[in-house]
Amino acid sequence: MSKVFDIIEKEQNRQNKTIELIASENFVSEDVRRALASCLTNKYSEGYPTDRYSGHKGRYYGGCQFVDELEEYCCDLWRKVFDTDYHVNVQPHSGSSANLAAYMAVLKPGDTILSMRLSDGGHLTHGSPVNIVGKIFHVVNYDLTADGFIDYADIERKIRDCKPALVLAGASAYSRIIDFAAIRASIEKVCAELGDEAYRPYFMVDMAHIAGLVAGQAHPSPFGIADIVTTTTHKTLRGARGGLIFCRKELAGKIDSGVFPCCQGGALQHAVAGKAVTAEEACTPEYREYIRRVVRNSKAMCDEFIRLGYRIVTGGTDNHLFVIDLSETHPHLTGKRVQDTLDKHDITVNKNCVPFDKRSPVETSGIRIGTAAMTTKGYKEADFEAVARRIDAIIRTMN
Ligand SMILES: Cc1ncc(COP(=O)(O)O)c(C=O)c1O
Known part of the structure; x- marks a missing residue:
């Protein structure tokens, strides 16, 4: 069998076990x-x-x-x-x-x-x-x-x-x-x-x-x-x-x-x-319900981060994503370091510049979080709030 299928299997395992919070990703039928x-x-x-x-x-x-x-x-x-x-x-x-x-x-x-x-x-x-x-x-x-x-x-x-x-x-x-x-x-x-x-x-x-x-x-x-x-x-x-x-x-x-x-x-x-x-x-009613849940979940997770003391760009979200600005609350951390550390805990996010960012797009002062993919996997508001607390606990260990 081609080596390619071994690699695909490894990627499938990664997708099965990670918490996928990249705002531009999803899981197809x-x-x-x-x-x-x-x-x-x-x-x-x-x-x-x-x-x-x-x-x-x-x-x-x-x-x-x-x-x-x-x-x-x-x-x-x-x-x-x-x-x-x-x-x-x-x-x-x-x-x-x-x-x-x-x-x-x-x-x-x-x-x-x-x-x-x-x-x-x-x-x-x-x-x-x-x-x-x-x-x-x-x-x-x-x-x-x-x-x-x-x-x-x-x-x-x-x-x-x-x-x-x-x-x-x-x-x-x-x-x-x-x-x-x-x-x-x-x-x-x-x-x-x-x-x-x-x-x-x-x-x-x-x-x-x-x-x-x-x-x-x-x-x-x-x-x-x-x-x-x-x-x-x-x-x-x-x-x-x-x-x-x-x-x-x-x-x-x-x-x-x-x-x-x-x-x-x-x-x-x-x-x-x-x-x-x-x-x-x-075109299905199920899809429309899915989108409603994506937005509800995004607001719930964003609110949990705010409760935990994080600064969100614009102060909240109306859609499927939000950007955490670490520059004031965690000036010692870059988006890249947080992304890399979360990767080790099987949580996938992406580093993101924040408005007026003093850091380069390679380092960044923020991370972007989206709820579309994990909503497809069945996560509800309480699950996203728990992930927010887990991310906070991991960030607290970083110095
Ligand atoms: C607003 C916007 N436009 C265009 C694109 C490009 O899409 P693709 O990666 O399929 O080229 C993206 C991808 O992230 C995007 O966010």
């Missing part, structure tokens, strides 16, 4: 795994099935009749999950690929993107200088308030001053509701001041982290507000690893070209199948 491991991995399918919205029709390979059916079915399901008539492209290999393809679809190199900075909770693909997005585009970041909340007034100011070609909302480590409608209102206000013809930015939402909450109606939806919505399918959506791009119908052709042929080659139809099963599951 057996059906998702079956789809991912199916014969669809053998099939090439560059291009698109006959599409209702975009000008792109047809594949560059024969034998696509069944993957055409699959991809159309997958698109229909995702529109149903988010109750939207937006066009959807289900081919992005990942969240990063989805974001790059979306930018390439509607922007020119050198255009300005207004986004949240990485150290404040944004993602690499929101324009970090080390990412290709930061190398191709000019990036301006909006600020947070002193308490760590998105500063909506700063967004409006920077739209007016910098005239970005694209305004991006969304984050990897932000524990509060994002007010998409407020950002749209600022865009409209500035456009009206300048005269509509003179300036009109795209509004894009990267809902990778909160997509499951949007589907479960535990977070306001960006549909009908944003021009483009990107997401991953493997975080709170609890599905196959991959990305999706939604857009207003008039952008369908641009978005589809942005994915293929601009940024990707053949679609991964086994991944499309996994995403379709994910969408089927996300």
Whole structure:
């Protein structure tokens, strides 16, 4: 037997025994795994099935009749999950690929993107200088308030001053509701001041982290507000690893070209199948109940940390995650040391920068905690509170 299966077994054991608190991870169903491991991995399918919205029709390979059916079915399901008539492209290999393809679809190199900075909770693909997005585009970041909340007034100011070609909302480590409608209102206000013809930015939402909450109606939806919505399918959506791009119908052709042929080659139809099963599951009442429990558990665990004397960025959480800021309460500890120590106790978290962090992204002054994965494993509020106390006991032994 291949050595690979030994390694997979070791990883399976690790996943069985650890308490998984990485906010971007989850455990998929057996059906998702079956789809991912199916014969669809053998099939090439560059291009698109006959599409209702975009000008792109047809594949560059024969034998696509069944993957055409699959991809159309997958698109229909995702529109149903988010109750939207937006066009959807289900081919992005990942969240990063989805974001790059979306930018390439509607922007020119050198255009300005207004986004949240990485150290404040944004993602690499929101324009970090080390990412290709930061190398191709000019990036301006909006600020947070002193308490760590998105500063909506700063967004409006920077739209007016910098005239970005694209305004991006969304984050990897932000524990509060994002007010998409407020950002749209600022865009409209500035456009009206300048005269509509003179300036009109795209509004894009990267809902990778909160997509499951949007589907479960535990977070306001960006549909009908944003021009483009990107997401991953493997975080709170609890599905196959991959990305999706939604857009207003008039952008369908641009978005589809942005994915293929601009940024990707053949679609991964086994991944499309996994995403379709994910969408089927996300349409069920059980899934909506799961999301409600994720959010309840996150609040319970966060409150327990506050009770134990920890400082939480923004003082709490509205979603599936929160960030503990150790800089004042535990100035001698880095996020990296806490992550490494918890690893030894079979508790998995990730180090995370906190707003205005004086430490580098390698060391950090915080850790990010999420409840989506362990809620899938059946943890309830009392279990998460007990884990918070266990983490506190471990941190107390560190000097
Ligand atoms: C907000 C956000 N966008 C995009 C991504 C990128 O997703 P992927 O790792 O699938 O490329 C992430 C991943 O953590 C994310 O948090």
